Each structure stands twice: as C-alpha cells, then as structure tokens.
Amino acid sequence: MTTVSHLRADTPGCIHRIHLNNAGAALPPWPVIRAVQQHLDLEAQIGAYEAADHAAPAIAGFYDAIARLLGAKPHHIAFAGSATDAYARALSAIPLRPGDVILTTENDYVSNQIAFLALQKRLRIRLIRARDDAAGGVDVADFESILKKHRPKLAAVTHVPTNSGLVQPVEAIGKMCREQEVWYLVDACQSAGQIPLDVEKIGCDFLSATLRKFLRGPRGAGFLFASDRALEAGLEMPLPDMRSADWVGENKYISSKTARRFEYWEIPVALMLGSKAAAEYALSVGLDQIENRVKMLADLARKRLNELPGVDVLDKGVELCAIVTAHAKHWNPDTLLAQLQRENINCRISPLTVAQIDFPRKGVQWALRVSPHYYNTEEEVERVVEVLGKIT
Amino acid sequence: MTTVSHLRADTPGCIHRIHLNNAGAALPPWPVIRAVQQHLDLEAQIGAYEAADHAAPAIAGFYDAIARLLGAKPHHIAFAGSATDAYARALSAIPLRPGDVILTTENDYVSNQIAFLALQKRLRIRLIRARDDAAGGVDVADFESILKKHRPKLAAVTHVPTNSGLVQPVEAIGKMCREQEVWYLVDACQSAGQIPLDVEKIGCDFLSATLRKFLRGPRGAGFLFASDRALEAGLEMPLPDMRSADWVGENKYISSKTARRFEYWEIPVALMLGSKAAAEYALSVGLDQIENRVKMLADLARKRLNELPGVDVLDKGVELCAIVTAHAKHWNPDTLLAQLQRENINCRISPLTVAQIDFPRKGVQWALRVSPHYYNTEEEVERVVEVLGKIT
Numbered sequence: 205m206t207t208v209s210h211l212r213a214d215t216p217g218c219i220h221r222i223h224l225n226n227a228g229a230a231l232p233p234w235p236v237i238r239a240v241q242q243h244l245d246l247e248a249q250i251g252a253y254e255a256a257d258h259a260a261p262a263i264a265g266f267y268d269a270i271a272r273l274l275g276a277k278p279h280h281i282a283f284a285g286s287a288t289d290a291y292a293r294a295l296s297a298i299p300l301r302p303g304d305v306i307l308t309t310e311n312d313y314v315s316n317q318i319a320f321l322a323l324q325k326r327l328r329i330r331l332i333r334a335r336d337d338a339a340g341g342v343d344v345a346d347f348e349s350i351l352k353k354h355r356p357k358l359a360a361v362t363h364v365p366t367n368s369g370l371v372q373p374v375e376a377i378g379k380m381c382r383e384q385e386v387w388y389l390v391d392a393c394q395s396a397g398q399i400p401l402d403v404e405k406i407g408c409d410f411l412s413a414t415l416r417k418f419l420r421g422p423r424g425a426g427f428l429f430a431s432d433r434a435l436e437a438g439l440e441m442p443l444p445d446m447r448s449a450d451w452v453g454e455n456k457y458i459s460s461k462t463a464r465r466f467e468y469w470e471i472p473v474a475l476m477l478g479s480k481a482a483a484e485y486a487l488s489v490g491l492d493q494i495e496n497r498v499k500m501l502a503d504l505a506r507k508r509l510n511e512l513p514g515v516d517v518l519d520k521g522v523e524l525c526a527i528v529t530a531h532a533k534h535w536n537p538d539t540l541l542a543q544l545q546r547e548n549i550n551c552r553i554s555p556l557t558v559a560q561i562d563f564p565r566k567g568v569q570w571a572l573r574v575s576p577h578y579y580n581t582e583e584e585v586e587r588v589v590e591v592l593g594k595i596t
Numbered sequence: 597m598t599t600v601s602h603l604r605a606d607t608p609g610c611i612h613r614i615h616l617n618n619a620g621a622a623l624p625p626w627p628v629i630r631a632v633q634q635h636l637d638l639e640a641q642i643g644a645y646e647a648a649d650h651a652a653p654a655i656a657g658f659y660d661a662i663a664r665l666l667g668a669k670p671h672h673i674a675f676a677g678s679a680t681d682a683y684a685r686a687l688s689a690i691p692l693r694p695g696d697v698i699l700t701t702e703n704d705y706v707s708n709q710i711a712f713l714a715l716q717k718r719l720r721i722r723l724i725r726a727r728d729d730a731a732g733g734v735d736v737a738d739f740e741s742i743l744k745k746h747r748p749k750l751a752a753v754t755h756v757p758t759n760s761g762l763v764q765p766v767e768a769i770g771k772m773c774r775e776q777e778v779w780y781l782v783d784a785c786q787s788a789g790q791i792p793l794d795v796e797k798i799g800c801d802f803l804s805a806t807l808r809k810f811l812r813g814p815r816g817a818g819f820l821f822a823s824d825r826a827l828e829a830g831l832e833m834p835l836p837d838m839r840s841a842d843w844v845g846e847n848k849y850i851s852s853k854t855a856r857r858f859e860y861w862e863i864p865v866a867l868m869l870g871s872k873a874a875a876e877y878a879l880s881v882g883l884d885q886i887e888n889r890v891k892m893l894a895d896l897a898r899k900r901l902n903e904l905p906g907v908d909v910l911d912k913g914v915e916l917c918a919i920v921t922a923h924a925k926h927w928n929p930d931t932l933l934a935q936l937q938r939e940n941i942n943c944r945i946s947p948l949t950v951a952q953i954d955f956p957r958k959g960v961q962w963a964l965r966v967s968p969h970y971y972n973t974e975e976e977v978e979r980v981v982e983v984l985g986k987i988t
Contacts, residue, residue: 472816
C-alpha cells in the first residue's frame with residue numbers, strides 16, 4: 205500500500221491544516237487538482253466546446269472510473285451537479301400517486317427528509333420511517349415488516365446519514381427490496397470513497413453520491429447509478445433535455461437507453477475530469493485499505509474524546525465509520541470552530557436543522573463533527589483531542 | 597469604451613483561435629479565469645468549506661452582480677448548474693394539472709421543447725405553439741389571441757432560440773402576460789451577455805440563463821431570476837433541499853422567502869465566483885456597446901456570406917443578433933468544422949435534432965452557426981468568409 209507520507213505529499217493542503225472536515229469536503233490530491241486546472245486552461249485557450257471535443261476519451265473515462273468504483277458498467281452512470289441533484293433526479297423518476305408509500309429510516313440526510321416532506325405535500329404520498337433499533341441503526345426486521353405490509357413504491361436509505369458515524373445495513377435492506385420488488389434508492393453521499401461500494405451486493409436501483417467528500421473530488425460534481433431494471437422500466441426525469449433524449453420530430457422525443465437519460469447537456473467538463481481523477485485515485489489507494497484506515501482513525505478519535513471529562517461521543521450503531529460526532533455542555537458551538545481554527549484544525553458543527561430527529565433523541569441541539577480520512581494521521585487526531593481538552 | 601485590442605489582450609484564447617462559437621461557449625477573459633483558479637487553489641489549500649467561509653463576501657457579490665445585469669435585486673437570484681437546470685426548476689414550480697395549457701413559440705430551444713413534450717406525456721398538459729409571422733419571429737397577435745382564448749397556466753418564450761439570430765419580442769409578450777396575469781418564463785440563455793436585459797421591462801416571472809455563452813463565464817454555471825410575484829405566490833421546486841428550505845421539525849420544513857428556494861446546497865463556489873467576474877466584466881464593457889458591436893459583426897458576416905455563391909443565410913426576423921446561420925449544398929456538415937479548424941477557426945454545426953420545426957421549414961437538415969462576440973474583429977469575420985468561400 206502507498207505510504208501515508210506519499211499520500212500526504214500528494215495533498216498540498218496537509219501542510220496548511222489539520223483537515224478533519226472530510227465529511228464536508230476533503231482536501232483534494234494533486235491528480236484531481238491538475239485534472240481540473242488543465243482542462244480549464246485548455247478551455248480558455250481553444251474554447252470550451254472545442255476542449256470538450258479534445259477531451260472526449262477522458263470524458264468516457266469518467267464513466268469507466270465511476271463504474272469501476274461501484275462494480276457497475278459505464279452505461280449505468282450519469283454525471284450530476286451534486287449528490288442531491290443526482291438523488292432528486294432518481295426520486296423524481298419514480299412514478300408516485302397519491303397514497304403511495306415511501307419507506308425510509310429515521311436517521312437520514314436532511315435534504316432527503318425535506319424532499320420526502322415536499323412529496324408528501326405536493327403529491328400526497330405517505331412517508332413511513334422504519335424505527336431504529338437499540339444499537340442505533342435501522343431496525344431491519346421493522347423495515348421488512350413495513351415493506352411487506354405497506355408495499356411501498358420506493359425504499360430510500362442513506363448509507364451513512366451524515367449526522368454521525370452510523371453505517372446503515374444497505375445490503376440487508378437491498379436483499380429485502382429485491383425479494384419484494386420495490387424500487388430501492390441509496391444515498392451514498394458520505395460512504396463513497398471511504399467504504400467499498402458494490403451495487404450488485406447492495407441491490408439498489410439507484411445510488412447517488414458526491415465527489416467532494418471522501419472521494420476527494422471537486423465541488424459541483426456528483427453521480428447517479430441507475431440499474432438495468434430501472435432503465436428497462438423506462439424510469440426517467442420529469443424534464444429531460446437534449447442530452448437525456450433526442451428530439452426526433454415536432455412532437456416526439458426518444459429517451460436515451462442508458463443512464464444518460466438522467467443527464468443534462470451542460471456538464472462542467474473540468475469538474476468531470478477532476479471527478480474521474482478522484483475515482484481513479486481512490487481505486488489506486490484501494491477502498492478496503494481506505495476503509496480500514498479511516499475506521500482506525502475514527503475509533504481512535506472516539507476513544508480519546510470519551511476520555512475527556514464532560515464530552516459525550518454521540519455515534520451509535522453496530523457499524524461506525526469515519527464520521528465522529530461529539531458534544532460537551534462546556535463547548536460553545538458559536539466559538540468552537542474558531543478555537544480549533546486558531547490551531548489550524550478544520551472540523552464542523554452540525555446544527556439541529558440537519559438532524560431534527562436524531563439530535564433531540566440524543567439530547568443535543570448541535571454536535572461537533574470530526575471526520576478523518578486516510579491521509580490524516582494519528583498524531584493529527586491526538587492533536588485535535590488535545591486542543592479540545594484544553595477548552596474550558 | 598474599452599478598446600477592442602484591450603478586450604482581446606484580456607482574452608488569452610484570441611492568440612490561438614478565431615473563435616466564432618460564442619453561442620456554444622465564449623472564450624473567457626482573464627478576470628473570469630483568475631477568479632475560478634484562485635478559489636480552486638484556496639480550496640486545495642485550506643479545505644472547500646473553509647474556502648467558502650472565507651469567500652462569503654464574494655459569494656454575496658455574485659447575487660449583486662447578476663441582479664445588476666438584470667435590473668433586479670439580489671434576493672431574486674438563484675445559482676444553478678446550467679440554464680437548462682435553472683429553466684427546469686422554474687418550469688417544475690408552476691402548478692400544472694391535466695388539461696392546463698402551456699403556450700410557447702415554434703422557434704424555441706430544443707431542450708425546452710423536449711421538456712414540454714415530457715410534461716404533455718406525464719401530466720397531460722396541452723402544449724400550444726403560437727405561429728410565426730412572415731418576418732420569422734413569433735406572431736405577437738396570434739400569441740395574444742391564444743393567451744385570451746386558452747388562458748394558459750404558463751407562457752414560455754426563448755429570447756434568442758439558438759437555431760438562428762432571431763430575437764423574439766419578449767417585452768411585447770411580457771406586457772400581454774402581465775395584462776392577462778399569466779406566469780411568464782423567459783429563456784435568456786443566448787441573449788444574456790449580448791443584449792441588455794431588464795426584467796422589469798420584460799415583465800417576466802422567471803428568467804433563466806447560462807454563464808458560458810455570451811456572458812463568457814465558466815461551464816457548469818447558470819442562474820434563475822424569480823419575480824416577487826412568483827416568490828410571494830409560494831412557487832417552489834418539487835424537491836427542495838437544505839438550502840432551499842429549513843428543516844424545522846420532524847415533519848415540517850419552511851421554504852426560503854427569497855430565490856434561494858430555487859437553489860441546492862451544493863454550489864461549485866469557484867464557478868460561482870467566475871460567474872460573478874463574468875457578469876461584472878460584461879457590465880464594465882457595457883451591454884449597450886456590446887449589443888451594438890456584436891450586431892455589427894453579425895450583420896457583416898451575413899452580408900459577406902450572402903455574397904458567396906451557393907450559400908444561403910438562414911436567419912430570419914425583424915430583429916437579429918450575434919448568431920449567424922448559413923447553409924450551402926456544397927458544404928459537407930461532417931467535414932466543414934474540421935476544414936475551418938485547420939485554419940484555427942471555431943464555428944459549430946447545428947444538426948436537425950436541435951431544430952425539428954425550424955430547419956424543415958427552412959428546407960435544411962443542418963446549419964453552420966457562426967457567432968461572433970465583441971472581442972472578435974471584422975478581420976476575423978472576413979477571414980472566416982474567405983475560408984468558406986474557398987470550399988468547393
């Protein structure tokens with residue numbers, strides 16, 4: 205395996221910051237930075253459409269790289285402007301009628317929760333959230349019983365729901381969705397790049413993710429996986445454009461047969477090429493090795509935080525990953541980040557508005573989120589806890 | 597006015613190409629290139645969320661700059677990933693029921709045509725296209741009579757429909773829409789940056805545009821204007837997220853009161869800052885001066901092309917702008933661009949699939965699109981025509 209010092213040498217931001225906000229956005233490695241810059245330079249020199257023509261093989265390489273990351277094929281992959289954008293395209297493709305049920309979990313990403321409530325309001329679908337079990341993740345038996353009893357139109361689960369290090373059992377749920385023949389949408393926004401993903405094993409019909417988090421790609425980039433089942437069923441976006449479809453007659457259009465039907469024509473090609481570089485970089489480091497390392501660093505962070513007086517580690521679940529959340533009554537959420545940044549440490553505060561179900565149950569109104577990645581070190585984790593320990 | 601040589605000195609691509617594909621994507625000026633690069637560098641050094649925090653005043657400046665470009669206020673403006681993305685957000689916000697009418701024109705941007713057909717299929721709305729008049733643009737009297745007779749839910753017009761240099765009478769139509777109290781969506785994708793825009797004069801409820809064309813901004817950036825009428829009526833995207841809305845309780849969210857309700861949380865900040873620089877650059881050159889110059893260059897191109905044996909200029913309308921389209925039987929659309937590129941000239945071919953109504957009526961299956969901008973010169977236009985004249 206590539207040494208950590210090599211990985212840090214690839215990451216120019218390492219010399220400036222102890223960056224433990226990878227769940228927000230990770231520091232990019234040089235191959236990503238260069239891929240974006242080089243294409244922007246080319247666009248400025250010869251024109252953006254002309255540069256895209258020139259980069260056609262590399263653009264095709266984006267779909268290859270993401271497909272390899274997921275154990276899918278290139279025709280399953282669509283570029284989107286963000287994970288939320290990708291998720292919305294999938295969600296809006298499910299044919300929903302009043303009374304239809306969407307089944308999700310209590311621990312889910314805030315933007316998805318808002319989207320479900322909007323669907324409830326606009327289309328009068330019924331939102332059911334399977335309850336959590338005592339360990340903290342979704343109660344799989346409850347999920348199954350709701351699947352069988354309510355026959356939802358869609359099951360939507362977020363692999364790592366952002367508010368903590370919880371990892372949901374997406375494969376177990378996928379197996380049940382396949383048995384019950386329910387459309388299954390997985391939000392892999394926080395898991396892509398830190399946990400290996402295999403869409404066959406997960407059994408999802410759609411999977412959305414962003415590039416900027418653990419994949420260490422650029423902002424403004426996301427992707428959507430669409431299964432053959434979904435494509436063959438003719439699922440499509442409500443408002444396709446000239447990339448999603450071909451206009452073949454005055455009143456006729458034909459949708460693309462591949463996941464391209466979930467794309468819009470205008471794509472920030474430089475960001476797409478940076479995304480390709482990010483996916484390839486993750487594959488070259490190795491997702492299994494990445495998973496092992498980030499879990500080791502996160503476990504270390506939780507251990508050390510638990511040793512601090514008055515500090516509660518909030519993460520709860522059978523499987524935990526790189527996101528570490530903690531709370532202390534003597535920490536002030538309005539000044540904590542600045543106190544850390546004075547020591548060149550980047551973390552983040554999660555406010556109540558992103559965890560309206562999760563945080564009240566944990567008895568907190570906010571949480572400090574510390575999210576290491578494989579290019580961070582044990583020394584950096586120890587340093588953060590040391591600084592936090594000095595705050596009174 | 598800034599001299600043309602100064603404007604060309606600001607445009608590094610000028611020394612490489614005669615770039616007459618501004619209707620596709622324009623060559624960016626240095627302030628745009630630098631704004632994007634500098635922010636990407638900052639993200640790589642200190643983290644992307646941290647860089648966004650640092651750039652908060654400049655991010656606010658994006659909304660100011662676009663607002664000034666449109667004669668609007670910052671709260672009316674939303675960033676989007678493209679013009680089509682912005683347009684789709686507006687279109688999807690109009691409450692449509694089976695049987696509702698959408699009124700548009702025959703000359704309209706392909707992606708919008710596809711979107712209308714999709715709505716027809718999915719929601720069983722009725723699409724009516726007002727006919728063109730003899731001059732080539734929409735027949736305003738016909739538009740008005742359809743407005744009064746059919747009471748459409750939405751009037752949607754593309755200011756400059758891409759397939760030719762036609763400029764539609766968006767202000768005359770807006771006046772009628774205001775009188776009839778019909779929601780009015782204007783696609784300004786090709787007009788923004790070459791023709792002054794004033795949302796008060798146009799009278800639109802929504803206006804969408806891209807940055808990469810005549811505004812000379814980055815790829816992957818667009819914006820949406822939403823009027824106070826639209827905002828106060830509570831129009832919103834079907835699937836809002838944590839930027840569009842706040843999650844305030846387990847089953848409750850509150851939409852933003854401003855155009856922010858049409859934004860998603862993830863924004864490629866570097867592209868937003870490049871967009872700000874592009875809008876400011878256009879304002880500093882002056883939209884009136886820009887309009888005069890591009891129309892002068894386009895008129896010259898049409899005049900010279902008309903002088904070539906066997907070449908037909910296709911643009912038709914009372915008002916024409918920077919997009920020049922032409923056809924010749926002796927030109928081969930599969931090799932024409934390469935022939936031009938050998939002389940370092942960038943143009944584009946518009947195929948039938950982008951003009952299923954317009955091109956058949958003009959008796960062509962494709963067109964050469966030549967689109968100068970204010971940083972091009974008469975010599976460059978003459979050169980292109982000279983090269984085209986030599987093709988047999």
